[in-house]
Amino acid sequence: MLGPGPEHKEILWDFLGKNDMDIMLKNQGDKKAAQTHWSATIKSRRLALTPSYLCAPSNLLTTQKTPKFQYYLMDDEDRKHIAFFQNFLTANEWEERCYGHMGTIGNFVKSVREIMNSDDEEQVEKRYYIRSVPFENEQRVFADEIYELLPLIPCRGLMNTARAAELQDIWKQHGAHVYTTISLAELDLIFEDFKLDKTKVTIVEDPAYTIGENLMFTWGTNLNIHDLKRQPIISVPQAVLFLAQSIVCGVNWKAVKDEKKQVVLDEMRKVMALGKTSYVEYRYMLSVSIGVRQKLADLYLGPKEDVIFQKQHAMGEVDMPEFRRVFKKYQIPGFYENHESLTVYAVRVLLPLAWIQSFWEEEKNVFPELSRFILDEILIYVPDNLKMEYRRNVGLMLGGAFEKRPLNQLKNSDSPTSKNTINVEAEVAEILANFALNAKKNGNSRNAGNGENGESQQSGEKRVCQSCMDIRHLYNSTRNEFVQLGEKIREIGPIEMGMKELAGSIQAFDREIERLRQLESELSTPRKPVPKKKIQEEIERWNCKNDGFVTNISFYDNNSQEFLRGNATLREQYENIMKMNENLEQQILTHERQSSQISSFSATIFELQAKEHDKEIARLEKSIEDLEMRSDEQKSILKKDFQKNGISVEAE
Structure with a gap:
């Protein structure tokens, strides 16, 4: 047990990232041993x-089956202890x-403490290493x-074993084959809860x-690592990508029944429901893949197609002749037809996405649902x-027809899905891409003109005023683009609910533009200097009110069958201008992610409603035909059944 020490919150995690290490493989050229036989020098x-x-x-x-040697990290001192053991044996x-x-x-x-003749942990200079894995912009550790x-x-206290067991039950609630990861912030709370010494951990x-x-x-192999038991x-996103490659790719889905x-x-x-931050046993995923292929054996005939070209280098x-043959055989959308050659890495990205689209064309929400889930992994x-370029291009692909063409050609396509509809997601993606580009230029110009620390209040107010003006211009231009989008939608065929939501969003834009104009007026009025405190209050009030607000436009969602709001935040851009920060790359990435989120909504609002209408009519017509073929008694029973479900059927 340790005595009192520094406050827990004052101690930061000691972290070693991949850029801090030189990794050397023990068995050069052996891909199977690469992830198990290595050393990392810091x-x-x-x-x-x-x-x-x-x-x-x-x-x-x-040769050993059980128990398995655990996988944990050893440093130089640990290996000296191992050598010490071996000297006496x-x-x-x-x-x-x-x-x-x-x-x-x-x-x-335990062995180290016994050899050091110490029951007091504090006297043993043992460092504990916890492995972490990256997820988006954070590091996570295995529970x-x-x-x-x-x-x-x-x-710094007694071990709470009951609390530890409770945590383990929570972490294993999805089953023994699922591995929970937790963020470093969660780990920090656990260490604080158990009063553990963070200074002993890296x-x-x-x-x-x-x-x-x-x-x-x-080489295109799936990214797997090893758990504590070396399994x-x-x-989970890698697992979904694995399933897409193994049970979606390699089948001509054109004539396959929906069932x-x-x-x-x-x-x-089922795998996606485990959550993006979880891991799952690789052998479990193999069993899932094999189970599906056995259950639908008539679909998986002949040898498996190598859709990731494992024997070829990424570059x-x-x-192409063989590649076109595969596309023709499986009737995959042929957006490669005009290419004389393609690099292997490009095919590894685009081929699974194209196959997913051909897999479930009738349910257009499936393509962005699955593709967005595996985007970071692919x-x-x-x-x-x-x-960055591929992230943008794939985001545009998720917005509509999956064809590898420039955005302006994509929107003006003569394909059946684009003759009488607008590719809303592609339009929105272009608007937000232009907005991000203008925001970057604006931020660069603000940073270039950043005043000295000792600037006067008047010059500082001028800079704030100019910033407000620049933001207002961005608002105006973006607002006008969405107004034009609304006009295009109205020309094709207005939907009252959608146009009402769009009009409300534009009005919200107008209110914010007017607020910015008033702030500009206050800051630019001669002989009326505004106190710094008031400027700061106005900025904070503006930030608070506008957190998460830019487009606020509604899109029709296939899953919920209702209009949902899609927001693209401007708060980061405004703070960047005010604070003269060097965080432009992250902001652009944020806007691109928001663009991808918006792109997940359906691009064919009007087609969807028409299809649902046709399905309902067809269903009722089929019901009437069934009634005509049945006896009077059966008609009576069915009529009562229809009435219970709120459907009126006129008896003959």
């Missing part, structure tokens, strides 16, 4: 990290006692590893994840310098 600390099980005899790792004795000394992190810590470490890390971005990313980019695990498609879609949605060229196939 030059700034003269520190080397390796997987713990590499210190065990190799024959135990290959023969090779055979070390094989027999190896697991008891280091098979688990608990065994290892089962935290549970293993809770009783080992020095604490968070390390798992080198195996970095190696897996490189293998996925180079291969895969993130069979639903079987595939249901399995994918290689695809054999972009691992793309070189870093092209990721």
Whole structure:
């Protein structure tokens, strides 16, 4: 037990990211061993990290079934302790006692403390390393590893075992094959709750994840890492991508009945329901894939198509004649027809997305639903310098017809789906893309003209006034573009509810523009300097009121069958101008994500309603035909049944 120390909140996590390490593979060229046989050198600390099980005899790792040697990280001091154990044992004795000394992190810590002749954790200079994996813009750690470490890390009180068991039940609520991850903020709360010493812990971005990313980019393999028991695990988005590649790709879905498609879609949605931040056993995903292929065996005839070109390097060229043959055979949307060649990484991105679209054309919400879920994972196939461009292009693809053409051609397409409708998502994507570009230019000009620290109140007010004017101009131009979009929709065929929502959004724009105009007037009025306090209050009030507000436009959602609001925030841009911050890249990324979110709504509002209408008419006509073929008694029974369900049927 430790004595009093620094306040918990004052201590920051000691973190080592992939850019802090030089990773070296033990078995060069062996892809299977790449993620298990490595060492990571941290030059700034003269520190080397390796997987713990590499210190065990190799024959135990290959032949032993249970118990499994755990996967935890060892540093130089830890390996010295292993060498110390081995000095007093023969090779055979070390094989027999190896697991008891280091098979688990608990065994290892116990052995080290015994050899140091110390029951007091504080006297043992042992550092604990917790693996982390990246997710979007944060790092997350595995909950089962935290549970293993809770009783080992020095604490400033007694261990609450009941609370630890309660946490484990929560973390394993989805089943033993699902692995929960928690954010560093959640981990911080757990350490505070259990009064654990953060100074003894280093968070390390798992080198195996970095190696897996490189293998996925180079050879197209799915990114899997290993859990505490050295079982291969895969993130849920990666698992959905794996299912898309294994049970969606490789089938001509044009003539397949909806019932069979639903079987595939249901399995994918079960995995998606586990949540993006969870991991799942890779062998479980293999069993899901095999189960679907066995259940729908008539769809999966012949050898599997290699849709990710595993034998080819990412920067290689695809054999286009063979590639076109595959597209023709499976009737996949042919947006590659005009290309003489394609790089392998481009095909790995676009081919699964095209196959998903051909998989369920009638349900247009399925394509953006699945594609958006796997977007971040599938972009691992793309070189870093092209990721932003691909994210934008794929976002536009999710907005409508999946064709690899410029946006202006996409909107003016002569395809059947675009003759009498507007691709709303593509229009919105272009408006927001232009808005982001103008915002970046505006932010750069503001930063270039940033005043000195000692500027006068008058010059400071002029800068604030100019900023307000620039923001108002952005509002005006964006508002006018949405007005024009409303006019296009009205020309095709107005929907009263949609136009009402659009008009309300434009009015909200007008109110904010007027507020900005009033603020400009106050700041620019001569001989009436505005106190700094009032300026700050106005800025804070503006920020508070406008948090999350830019477009506020409604779109029809296929799932809920109602109009939903889609917001694109301007708050980050305004704060950037006020604070003269260098955060432009993140803001542009935010707008692009919002564009993708808006793009998830249906692009064919009017077609959807017409189809639903036709389906209802067809259903009623079929019911009438059935009534005419039945006896009078059956008619009476069916008539009562229809009436219970609110459908009026006139008896003959």
